[in-house]
Amino acid sequence: GAGVSQSPSNKVTEKGKDVELRCDPISGHTALYWYRQSLGQGLEFLIYFQGNSAPDKSGLPSDRFSAERTGGSVSTLTIQRTQQEDSAVYLCASSFGPLYEQYFGPGTRLTVT
């Protein structure tokens, strides 16, 4: 595709449910990042994938959060037992690596009721 895509664009879920957010990076980009942005705030780094290396999960806020990247391409961010404080926009970005600019998807707006 021409850019980074994310799905769904909006997700409303009940507290305690699990959710999966998907990111399709730009083809050929080896680096993939997940961020979280709460209303009116900056971006919070969550996780970073680079090629076949082990992902950097240091930004994940709790063990309810996990992410994987299959075949070095598509990535899924999973939030288990969602809480209201998980409500935010989840942004995915891809690039050729940390020395290069990132291309962002449109984000998934998650609302936990």
Next chain:
Amino acid sequence: SQQGEEDPQALSIQEGENATMNCSYKTSINNLQWYRQNSGRGLVHLILIRSNEREKHSGRLRVTLDTSKKSSSLLITASRAADTASYFCASPNTGNQFYFGTGTSLTVIP
């Protein structure tokens, strides 16, 4: 830990005026990047300046980098209403993670 911090948090100017935003960072960097965000969704990359560069231009944008002060500035000249957005700086830390600040919210009044 926060790597980029923008200043001011909010800026309101008249169309045609110049807008200057500043960014400070904590650790040594390889490059520093500026991004723009409209309506709270995806960010758009504006410009990347490498640590061995002091100034870079792109259209109406001018970015400076002072590694001795660990600071960068973004200047938008002849601002337009369409420049209204939030602007963020970011750079990779030694672990290749990117940290963004809370951004500068720019309002350009027509």
